[in-house]
Amino acid sequence: MTLVLPAPAKINLNLNIIGQRDDGYHLLQSLFQIVDACDYIHLEHSDEIRFSCNHPELANDDNLVVKAAKLLKKHTGCTQGAEIFLDKQLPFGGGLGSGSSDAATTLIGLNSLWKCGLSNEELAKLGLTLGADVPIFIYGKSAWVEGIGELIEPVQIPQKYYVVVAPDCHVSTVKIFTHKRLTRDSPIIKVRLALEGHANNDCEALVRDLYPEVNEALNWLNQFTKAKLTGTGGCVFAQFDSFEDARAIVNMLPANLSGIVCKGCDTSPLITAIEDQTTGV
Numbered sequence: 001m002t003l004v005l006p007a008p009a010k011i012n013l014n015l016n017i018i019g020q021r022d023d024g025y026h027l028l029q030s031l032f033q034i035v036d037a038c039d040y041i042h043l044e045h046s047d048e049i050r051f052s053c054n055h056p057e058l059a060n061d062d063n064l065v066v067k068a069a070k071l072l073k074k075h076t077g078c079t080q081g082a083e084i085f086l087d088k089q090l091p092f093g094g095g096l097g098s099g100s101s102d103a104a105t106t107l108i109g110l111n112s113l114w115k116c117g118l119s120n121e122e123l124a125k126l127g128l129t130l131g132a133d134v135p136i137f138i139y140g141k142s143a144w145v146e147g148i149g150e151l152i153e154p155v156q157i158p159q160k161y162y163v164v165v166a167p168d169c170h171v172s173t174v175k176i177f178t179h180k181r182l183t184r185d186s187p188i189i190k191v192r193l194a195l196e197g198h199a200n201n202d203c204e205a206l207v208r209d210l211y212p213e214v215n216e217a218l219n220w221l222n223q224f225t226k227a228k229l230t231g232t233g234g235c236v237f238a239q240f241d242s243f244e245d246a247r248a249i250v251n252m253l254p255a256n257l258s259g260i261v262c263k264g265c266d267t268s269p270l271i272t273a274i275e276d277q278t279t280g281v
Contacts, residue, residue, distance in 0.1 A: 003277050006038035006269045007105035009096035011230045011237055014199030016186045025148045031194040033157055034142050037262040039102055040087040043109045048081035055088045064103035064130055071126055072107055076116045093170040095231030097133045104137030105270055112278050140268030144191040156266050160239040161246040165221055165259040167213035171234040176203050204229040224249055
């Protein structure tokens, strides 16, 4: 069997940082919107785990795809291997969760390919050891997320189209989350406020100051409607009611900015893909 599975991006419609634990992990509140822009993971049986990528600089053992495969193999005692190819389409280091999504798709795909039989709950626990965002992509639902990423409540978000703009810079998540100027005491809010758009990203002001390219992208997109940072960035986004409106904005992007249009999805494209490819439908 060969599987080709999507690893969708996410957008943080808000990001509240309400505290920090003694172990350094931040306590968050965030509304995660899954979108239909994706990387793709190709999986097929092999005698050992071998990994390649269309971006050679990502093809190493530090990649979360490799870590996910080795973690599942060790946890289950599986003796099989896999040939894994990552077709990287999403910006990396952009706040779209692409590395975490790649890991989640790898766990789900290999769980099926190797016939490990783990539930999504078991896969999510494994995934959390790789990154706080991995469980979101395992469950495959847009969600209200709290704690360090382990408290997940699926929600339905009115369908929108998003313009996602990628500045030409790489924002260091570690740099942002360890910075002394980062807000860590935001008031706790209810999911309703985030759904109504009355919430911001606590990382945005700091990222604007530290990365002029992000500030420029936000200023440009703010000409048309309210723009926000997703995650720790550097990608920024704005929402629109129609594909045509969003496409018109992307067509006006200046030469130093790249961007895409994507659609919000309450259910991940991965769920449909894994069902279709493993049941023959």
